[in-house]
Amino acid sequence: MGMNRWKQCLKKNRLLRRKDGMDQPRPHATVSTDLVDGRDTENIQEFVNPENTGERVEPMSKNYRILDLIRRSRSPLENHLIDGLVDGRVSRRDFIRHGSLLGLSLPLLGGISAAAGLGAMPTLARAQGAPGATIRVASSVPAAAIDPVTIADAGGLVILQQVAEFLCIDGPDLVLKPALAESWKPNDTGTVWTFTLRKGVKFHSGGEMKAEDVVASIDRLADPANSSNALSVFNGILQKGATKKVDDYTVEFHLDAPNGNFPYMVSSDNYNAVIIPASYKGDYEKSFDGTGPFKLEKYTAKVGASFVRNDDYWGDKALPERTEFTFFADTQPMILALQGGQVDIINQLPVLAGVGLLTDPAIDIISLKSVAHQQLHMRCDSDPLKDPRVRRAIALCLDRKKLVAGLMKGRAIEGNDSPFAAAYPSTDPTVPQRQQDIAQAKQLMEAAGAGKGFKVTLTTERYLEIPEYAQLIQNWVKEIGVELELNILDQGAYYGDAVFGKSNWLDSVMGITDYGHRGVPNVFLAAPLRSDGTWNAAHFKNKDYDTLATSYIAALDLEAQKADAGKIQKLLLEETPVIFGYFYDYLTATTKGLTGVQPTAMSQLFLEKAAKA
Amino acid sequence: MALSLVTLFLLSIMVFLGGQVLPGNVGRAILGPFADQRAVDALNHSLGVDRPLLTQYWSWISNFIQGDMGTSYIFRSPVAPFVIDALGNSMKLAAVAFVLVVPIGILGGVIAALNLNRPLDRIISLGGLSVTVLPEFVTGIILILIFGVWLRWLPISAAWPRDAGFFTQLYYLILPSLPLFLVLFGYIARMARSGMIEALDSDYTRTAVLKGLPWPTVIWRHVLRNALLPTITVIATQTGYLIGGLVVIETLFRYQGIGSLIFTAARGKDFPVLEAGILTIGIVYAVATLAADFLYSVLNPRIRLGTDQ
Numbered sequence: 016m017g018m019n020r021w022k023q024c025l026k027k028n029r030l031l032r033r034k035d036g037m038d039q040p041r042p043h044a045t046v047s048t049d050l051v052d053g054r055d056t057e058n059i060q061e062f063v064n065p066e067n068t069g070e071r072v073e074p075m076s077k078n079y080r081i082l083d084l085i086r087r088s089r090s091p092l093e094n095h096l097i098d099g100l101v102d103g104r105v106s107r108r109d110f111i112r113h114g115s116l117l118g119l120s121l122p123l124l125g126g127i128s129a130a131a132g133l134g135a136m137p138t139l140a141r142a143q144g145a146p147g148a149t150i151r152v153a154s155s156v157p158a159a160a161i162d163p164v165t166i167a168d169a170g171g172l173v174i175l176q177q178v179a180e181f182l183c184i185d186g187p188d189l190v191l192k193p194a195l196a197e198s199w200k201p202n203d204t205g206t207v208w209t210f211t212l213r214k215g216v217k218f219h220s221g222g223e224m225k226a227e228d229v230v231a232s233i234d235r236l237a238d239p240a241n242s243s244n245a246l247s248v249f250n251g252i253l254q255k256g257a258t259k260k261v262d263d264y265t266v267e268f269h270l271d272a273p274n275g276n277f278p279y280m281v282s283s284d285n286y287n288a289v290i291i292p293a294s295y296k297g298d299y300e301k302s303f304d305g306t307g308p309f310k311l312e313k314y315t316a317k318v319g320a321s322f323v324r325n326d327d328y329w330g331d332k333a334l335p336e337r338t339e340f341t342f343f344a345d346t347q348p349m350i351l352a353l354q355g356g357q358v359d360i361i362n363q364l365p366v367l368a369g370v371g372l373l374t375d376p377a378i379d380i381i382s383l384k385s386v387a388h389q390q391l392h393m394r395c396d397s398d399p400l401k402d403p404r405v406r407r408a409i410a411l412c413l414d415r416k417k418l419v420a421g422l423m424k425g426r427a428i429e430g431n432d433s434p435f436a437a438a439y440p441s442t443d444p445t446v447p448q449r450q451q452d453i454a455q456a457k458q459l460m461e462a463a464g465a466g467k468g469f470k471v472t473l474t475t476e477r478y479l480e481i482p483e484y485a486q487l488i489q490n491w492v493k494e495i496g497v498e499l500e501l502n503i504l505d506q507g508a509y510y511g512d513a514v515f516g517k518s519n520w521l522d523s524v525m526g527i528t529d530y531g532h533r534g535v536p537n538v539f540l541a542a543p544l545r546s547d548g549t550w551n552a553a554h555f556k557n558k559d560y561d562t563l564a565t566s567y568i569a570a571l572d573l574e575a576q577k578a579d580a581g582k583i584q585k586l587l588l589e590e591t592p593v594i595f596g597y598f599y600d601y602l603t604a605t606t607k608g609l610t611g612v613q614p615t616a617m618s619q620l621f622l623e624k625a626a627k628a
Numbered sequence: 629m630a631l632s633l634v635t636l637f638l639l640s641i642m643v644f645l646g647g648q649v650l651p652g653n654v655g656r657a658i659l660g661p662f663a664d665q666r667a668v669d670a671l672n673h674s675l676g677v678d679r680p681l682l683t684q685y686w687s688w689i690s691n692f693i694q695g696d697m698g699t700s701y702i703f704r705s706p707v708a709p710f711v712i713d714a715l716g717n718s719m720k721l722a723a724v725a726f727v728l729v730v731p732i733g734i735l736g737g738v739i740a741a742l743n744l745n746r747p748l749d750r751i752i753s754l755g756g757l758s759v760t761v762l763p764e765f766v767t768g769i770i771l772i773l774i775f776g777v778w779l780r781w782l783p784i785s786a787a788w789p790r791d792a793g794f795f796t797q798l799y800y801l802i803l804p805s806l807p808l809f810l811v812l813f814g815y816i817a818r819m820a821r822s823g824m825i826e827a828l829d830s831d832y833t834r835t836a837v838l839k840g841l842p843w844p845t846v847i848w849r850h851v852l853r854n855a856l857l858p859t860i861t862v863i864a865t866q867t868g869y870l871i872g873g874l875v876v877i878e879t880l881f882r883y884q885g886i887g888s889l890i891f892t893a894a895r896g897k898d899f900p901v902l903e904a905g906i907l908t909i910g911i912v913y914a915v916a917t918l919a920a921d922f923l924y925s926v927l928n929p930r931i932r933l934g935t936d937q
Contacts, residue, residue, distance in 0.1 A: 158896065159658045160704040165671065167660035239664070242655070242671035246664035300705075316703050316710075317884060317892075318787065341785070344879045344888065347769065348785070352882075355776045355784040507652050507895060510661035513668075520661065542662075550662065 078130040090200070092571055093117055101131050105573060108188075109440035113573040115191040116278055118199040144610045144626020146334040152620065153349040154362040156317055156342040162299045163289050164235060167244045169618035172286040173362055174314070174340060176619045177322050178219065179289035179305030182210055182229070183282040185534035187383045187615055189438060191278055195224060195290050195306065205273040205571045210281075212264040216329045218292055219311075220304045226260040231293035233258045233268075233281060245287040247549070248280055248538065273569035275576065276535040283619055284534040308333040308623040318342060333623035334611065350604075353378065359609055359627070362620050364602040366426050367480040372604050373424060379609070382426060385532040385601040385616030386436040389481055390543060391488070391594035392553040394524045399471055404463040406591040410449060411456040412491040418597050422480055422487065426602060430595030433587040434539035435580050438598070441536070441573060443581030449588060456495045468496020474523035475502070476509035481527050484596070499525075521552045528552065532601065532616035540564045540583070543593065555592035632914045636907055640692075643906050644685050647899050653677065654701045657896045675701050677899075688900065698900035702893075710889060711904045715871075715912075718885040721786070722870035724801045725808040730863060733813050734856065737820025738847075741828060741855075753821065756814030764807040768880045771806050786881035804881040808874070812866060819862045823855035830854070853927055860927070864920030872909035 099105030107128055114124045157171035166172050182196035196210040216224040236245040238255040257269040281288050303311035309322035319341045324333045343349045346368040352358045372378050393400040400406055415429040435442040460466050475481050482503050489499040511518035542550040546561050567579035601616035611624030655671035672678045697707035740752040776784035788800040836846045878888040893901035
């Protein structure tokens with residue numbers, strides 16, 4: 016269905032383009048070949064705000080000769096995306112994001128963008144820092160042994176990512192960049208994705224990385240017998256045995272169902288999906304083997320880790336001579352250590368705890384737009400929140416502008432009660448933002464027969480700003496007669512066994528749960544909201560929603576995704592099983608003068624370009 | 629001795645059963661709330677925590693008695709090095725704090741008692757009490773800000789560099805022991821002060837003075853010896869706190885002590901580490917009590933048994 020839609024669009028747009036083109040001037044523009052190449056870019060940091068550096072607002076003239084040349088070797092799907100850019104239906108930033116997903120290389124995307132008269136990719140030339148520094152990082156204590164298969168926490172995954180690499184990297188701008196894979200492409204239906212691997216990549220232990228290592232690494236994660244933390248990502252998408260070697264440098268992924276965003280599932284977004292040797296036996300702390308720009312020097316559980324430059328690295332050699340990670344059990348000591356000059360970087364700085372650093376002149380804050388958020392779920396299957404009007408009324412009580420400006424100190428953007436954050440290119444921006452409206456909320460309560468109000472318990476975890484968020488909600492809903500009783504638990508007690516019937520999270524009438532960043536909304540759309548979702552704390556069961564979510568996930572084409580997204584956004588505003596109040600930024604603090612530090616909103620930290628002034 | 633062993637055995641059962649009451653399970657704690665249930669089950673099976681409780685306890689205790697503390701569920705490596713390192717660290721910190729606070733605390737109490745109701749007494753008593761009621765995370769942060777961030781005299785983290793010598797370690801331990809000093813100083817000084825006041829007021833002191841002994845001898849041989857008995861008991865009961873109760877200080881100063889070891893083990897349901905850690909503290913308590921009893925008998929001839937002097 017999606018296929019037909021875009022094929023029709025394709026024809027239509029080609030015709031339109033030809034017609035428009037007749038009376039357009041066609042000046043020459045050269046496609047620069049030295050624009051960017053994924054990780055070889057000087058500094059990915061500038062991608063964060065392309066609008067500040069490269070994006071031109073005024074339309075420039077389009078070069079159809081070059082566009083036609085480029086189109087000839089492109090698939091229909093890719094051509095459709097190019098049409099979207101040329102016709103202005105797809106913004107330049109969305110074009111680059113979605114094009115990278117389809118496996119178009121970044122230099123090519125930049126070239127197309129330039130030819131379409133929208134400016135090249137931002138030239139990322141930036142003075143390279145001096146090599147040889149020792150970079151000292153404060154990060155949280157890994158919660159368990161470092162093992163690519165089981166790792167589940169920020170403290171652990173950042174250590175893993177220092178030595179091991181992914182097929183592709185979901186950068187700070189949500190653009191996929193090639194790493195161990197040079198390129199990738201889907202078949203016509205999005206059920207088979209073919210990845211071409213980089214040649215000449217060596218593991219720290221000596222062997223060359225080849226297709227069997229990729230097959231083994233991914234297969235290991237898709238195997239239910241392996242305690243794999245990535246199983247919840249691959250569930251219903253990629254089975255054990257569905258990753259197939261074609262030749263030494265080509266791997267095919269045969270998916271359970273069409274999936275337009277699959278490359279994200281094997282990118283740094285799925286932090287378990289690092290490529291390690293096929294011979295791995297399950298004792299990662301003995302080898303710390305990988306292909307990365309740094310090699311392990313020493314790891315001490317609960318204390319810290321140090322790494323040294325890998326001189327056999329396939330890409331540009333790392334600038335720092337050494338990196339040192341020091342583990343902290345709490346944020347306050349990290350802040351003191353940064354202020355006292357004992358570390359150079361705090362990998363992840365929560366807004367509330369780090370508020371003092373935000374204005375410290377000796378500290379730089381790297382702020383990434385992320386889609387991390389707190390989901391406020393409301394049980395759709397039991398009183399008093401069974402009636403969607405009541406749930407909408409509660410959502411209308413929240414003053415989201417105040418949440419962003421006050422609670423999150425401006426380091427967040429408003430949420431619109433669906434997982435479609437503004438940061439996602441597939442989000443339909445025409446769906447109106449829900450605002451605080453107490454009068455309407457009161458009307459809805461009356462209409463639902465709950466005009467007198469009621470008492471309900473909000474159960475949640477003591478984590479980040481959640482307790483403060485809960486208190487704000489408690490105050491706001493008082494206005495419509497809802498009396499919230501807060502039950503704030505330790506994280507262990509809140510999640511319990513994390514299965515229905517044995518978890519405060521999944522069984523509570525109302526609760527707030529933290530969700531980390533994801534480069535695509537697929538996970539947020541499935542597990543917490545689908546009828547069969549394993550994290551469906553709202554007990555939201557809606558056939559229309561399920562169909563829409565499946566359709567969105569299958570769509571390969573950005574406009575088809577956008578159409579489904581718009582419908583999902585409207586449906587969720589109507590039903591409001593979950594309140595998405597805000598999506599907060601991912602903050603990293605560094606000392607002034609430190610350059611080239613590249614965090615991701617998944618808590619990864621790329622230090623190979625880091626240098627001290 | 630036998631009674632201590634029974635106590636420790638009961639303690640091990642209580643820790644084990646207490647751990648079962650806590651919500652969640654080990655596999656969940658390691659893989660997180662968002663992991664697939666099949667993965668959690670597989671992990672629990674490989675760790676052996678899906679076996680019957682009695683089997684689990686038996687396999688743990690039978691190894692423990694033979695000196696094998698087992699393998700950490702969470703860190704997948706032997707428990708013994710973790711516990712030994714953490715205990716060593718805790719004892720070092722406790723020792724530095726002790727060396728600072730015991731003589732100064734007693735001296736403070738003695739001075740206060742000798743200057744009863746004079747300004748010096750007021751300063752020591754009130755000042756000591758004031759800093760005692762301040763929680764150590766407050767004094768800790770203030771001290772770090774002053775000595776670590778502004779003056780930069782002392783390192784912020786108590787974790788010294790690898791291969792640090794005795795004096796370097798001592799240097800790193802000064803800052804974290806200061807909040808402990810502040811917590812304990814008022815307590816010890818007040819105990820010493822009240823003991824001194826009582827002893828100064830007693831008949832034997834009056835006799836000693838009246839029989840013409842020089843004042844320092846009276847204080848040293850008659851007053852202090854009697855005055856310190858309750859203080860010693862207090863100090864002994866603080867040993868357990870100093871070794872095992874410093875989670876806040878250890879977190880703040882990033883120090884790998886046994887308190888934070890037990891805390892993280894309890895949160896992660898890492899039963900072998902939890903058991904070993906708590907039993908270690910139990911043993912420390914028992915030894916400290918024994919030592920206090922011994923010291924008590926040295927200072928107080930009345931409770932010496934079977935000796936003739």
